[in-house]
Amino acid sequence: MDSKRSVEWQGRRVLVTGGAGFVGSHLVDALVDSGAHVTVLDDLSTGRLENLLPRLADDQVRLVRGSILDPRALDEALRGATHLFHLAAAVGVKRILERPFGAIRINVQGTERVLAQAARHGLRTFIASSSEVYGPGSGPFREDQPLVIGSPDSIRWSYGCSKALGEFEALNFHRRHGLPATVLRLFNVVGPRQRGRFGMVLPRFVQAAQTGQPLQVVGDGEQRRCFCDVSDAVEAILRLAESPASIGTICNVGSDVELTIGQLAERVVQWLGSSSVIEHVEPDRLYPPGFAEIARRRPSLDRLLELTGFRPSIPLETTVRQIAREPRLRDSAAQAGGAEA
Numbered sequence: 001m002d003s004k005r006s007v008e009w010q011g012r013r014v015l016v017t018g019g020a021g022f023v024g025s026h027l028v029d030a031l032v033d034s035g036a037h038v039t040v041l042d043d044l045s046t047g048r049l050e051n052l053l054p055r056l057a058d059d060q061v062r063l064v065r066g067s068i069l070d071p072r073a074l075d076e077a078l079r080g081a082t083h084l085f086h087l088a089a090a091v092g093v094k095r096i097l098e099r100p101f102g103a104i105r106i107n108v109q110g111t112e113r114v115l116a117q118a119a120r121h122g123l124r125t126f127i128a129s130s131s132e133v134y135g136p137g138s139g140p141f142r143e144d145q146p147l148v149i150g151s152p153d154s155i156r157w158s159y160g161c162s163k164a165l166g167e168f169e170a171l172n173f174h175r176r177h178g179l180p181a182t183v184l185r186l187f188n189v190v191g192p193r194q195r196g197r198f199g200m201v202l203p204r205f206v207q208a209a210q211t212g213q214p215l216q217v218v219g220d221g222e223q224r225r226c227f228c229d230v231s232d233a234v235e236a237i238l239r240l241a242e243s244p245a246s247i248g249t250i251c252n253v254g255s256d257v258e259l260t261i262g263q264l265a266e267r268v269v270q271w272l273g274s275s276s277v278i279e280h281v282e283p284d285r286l287y288p289p290g291f292a293e294i295a296r297r298r299p300s301l302d303r304l305l306e307l308t309g310f311r312p313s314i315p316l317e318t319t320v321r322q323i324a325r326e327p328r329l330r331d332s333a334a335q336a337g338g339a340e341a
């Protein structure tokens with residue numbers, strides 16, 4: 001553990017909503033390792049108890065199982081907290097497509113309730129937003145540029161729109177009520193514990209490569225994306241949390257190293273020595289008519305560098321090998337690989 005970090009977090013009482021999820025559980029690990037007392041509020045809708053099991057078994061984490069929409073669960077989880085990382089959200093293309101109303105309610109109304117309580121308790125607050133707020137542009141996306149709202153004809157944009165409203169809520173609480181809040185705009189985070197069930201491409205590719213199934217690439221595979229290892233993302237988040245200058249700001253968190261989804265499929269096959277073939281499938285095999293696939297998504301990392309001096313650098317090959325070493329992924333859901341949200 002880095003000694004500066006342990007000074008920052010030793011004895012702090014931190015609430016992580018969505019802490020049983022992919023990014024949340026890695027953040028919980030890092031906070032506990034730095035000496036923080038961590039409470040997780042999670043309804044386990046997409047998160048998993050297994051992600052927290054070692055921490056729960058050692059009494060290093062308190063779990064409140066419930067929804068951010070439930071005032072009693074929220075009150076219980078907030079007891080004694082000084083810091084809040086709000087990651088709970090309806091996430092993933094598939095989940096948004098399947099439950100569009102629920103997703104908006106959780107991401108907008110849920111976030112407002114969490115922020116209102118954070119403001120009441122004066123918590124140092126971080127909320128996870130998404131690169132989806134930038135809409136259908138190509139980047140490099142800068143935090144101060146205008147956001148483009150994709151057409152409501154494509155249900156995809158309801159997720160980005162709901163996350164953008166969460167950002168407005170957080171910054172309004174900052175401006176109107178002095179809430180020390182920071183917005184984290186995450187771009188494609190990848191690593192162990194991520195599941196393919198809700199539309200995430202890399203775990204599905206790794207699983208397919210390991211089981212000899214075809215890696216299914218949506219369309220021509222020329223969509224370009226950047227993938228950030230979850231350890232790098234958590235490091236960036238904690239460095240932002242340790243930077244007073246990040247209060248009242250929005251900051252991109254991700255990698256700016258680009259590759260196409262077709263290249264991703266080829267490299268996964270190569271790195272894992274797989275005999276799987278790569279198959280191209282039409283978008284309508286996976287998505288409803290009118291679903292918008294985006295061509296390119298790349299962050300500007302200038303602000304992250306300026307605020308923290310940190311730039312994600314873990315090579316994708318390292319991440320892919322780590323994912324492959326996880327116990328067999330149990331999700332056997334659709335394997336088609338478009339780019340995730």
Ligand SMILES: NC(=O)c1ccc[n+]([C@@H]2O[C@H](COP(=O)([O-])OP(=O)(O)OC[C@H]3O[C@@H](n4cnc5c(N)ncnc54)[C@H](O)[C@@H]3O)[C@@H](O)[C@H]2O)c1
Nearest residue numbers: 018021022023043044045046047067068088089130188189
């Ligand atoms: N992983 C990425 O690449 C990525 C990219 C952009 C943004 N984000 C954002 O980061 C955050 C975490 O995403 P993730 O990838 O870890 O997804 P995840 O699905 O693994 O984590 C979300 C967690 O929130 C919990 N949750 C959902 N609804 C809830 C509710 N009503 N009450 C309490 N808990 C609830 C889920 O059970 C899950 O544990 C989300 O806010 C997401 O929008 C992630």
